[in-house]
Amino acid sequence: MAEPSPAPTVVVVDARYCVPEATAFAVARVIGVTDHDFGVTNAAGAVVMRVEGAVLSFQKRSLLLDASRRPVLTMQDSTYLMSSRWHVFRGDSTSRRNFLFSAVKASVVQVSTKIYVYLAGNSSGEQVPDFVIGGSYYEGACTVFAGNSDVAIAKITRQNMAGTLRGLARHVYTARINPGIDQAFILSLTVVLHEMHH
Numbered sequence: 001m002a003e004p005s006p007a008p009t010v011v012v013v014d015a016r017y018c019v020p021e022a023t024a025f026a027v028a029r030v031i032g033v034t035d036h037d038f039g040v041t042n043a044a045g046a047v048v049m050r051v052e053g054a055v056l057s058f059q060k061r062s063l064l065l066d067a068s069r070r071p072v073l074t075m076q077d078s079t080y081l082m083s084s085r086w087h088v089f090r091g092d093s094t095s096r097r098n099f100l101f102s103a104v105k106a107s108v109v110q111v112s113t114k115i116y117v118y119l120a121g122n123s124s125g126e127q128v129p130d131f132v133i134g135g136s137y138y139e140g141a142c143t144v145f146a147g148n149s150d151v152a153i154a155k156i157t158r159q160n161m162a163g164t165l166r167g168l169a170r171h172v173y174t175a176r177i178n179p180g181i182d183q184a185f186i187l188s189l190t191v192v193l194h195e196m197h198h
Contacts (some may be wrong), residue, residue: 012185027173027190073188084108086192103192113137153178154186
């Protein structure tokens with residue numbers, strides 16, 4: 001009997017974020033300097049990454065930091081008010097040479113979630129996405145698909161927990177990531193998904 005072929009590897013940020021087993025992370029909003037701060041914990045409850053919102057910035061911008069607080073990615077809203085297009089860059093940069101991908105809402109107002117992800121090397125002129133986030137953010141479940149296929153590479157679920165500060169909800173997401181899929185990429189999509197809806 002033939003052994004099953006290994007799961008495909010998807011590297012967007014760095015191969016060190018790809019592991020051979022399925023993983024799950026909790027992404028929870030934390031009390032921070034901005035309303036865009038999150039902690040990322042693994043199944044054991046250890047903080048493995050953080051998200052910090054930019055202070056004194058005209059554009060919404062967040063940094064994904066590793067456990068040692070080194071910048072992994074910069075996520076930036078490029079539409080100012082509508083939050084329908086986000087650009088993601090390597091490290092603490094918004095330089096074009098560090099551009100990794102764009103996440104674009106299919107339409108500004110959505111009942112069902114549809115977000116297209118275009119990698120830096122995509123030559124289709126945003127006609128053919130490299131990944132698609134689909135599902136329903138408001139019902140609490142979205143799936144990340146490879147291209148326009150039905151091949152799921154991750155699931156992002158959400159729940160609201162009552163918050164105490166200024167009556168705000170403490171958003172908690174779970175990112176379940178398939179083997180071989182870039183965890184930093186999916187975690188950045190989780191943050192962008194949140195930002196697009198808040």
